Amino acid sequence: MFKQSSIFQYRLEDEAVDLRKQAEGMPHGIRRDELLRMASRIDNSVTVNKWLDSPGLRAPT
Incomplete structure (x- = not known):
């Protein structure tokens, strides 16, 4: 079994940290924006x- x-x-x-590091070394542009957006989405996830x-999570009422 895979662990x-x-x-x-x-x-x-x-x-997310790796994506931000990649973006730091790039000029402003579409690819840099994509990397930063992906890092932000990962942070949100x-x-x-x-x-x-979290242990305090309760079901909606």
Whole structure:
């Protein structure tokens, strides 16, 4: 069976950092904007995942 070496959340956070580093070295343009947008989406995903995993989460009423 395949076992992950690190927690998914941490891998996502690392990916966002890597995307931002790539964008830093690029001139302003479409590709740089795409990298920053992808990093932002990953950050949002991590935030939602943390919220969903929180012990205080209650079902909507």
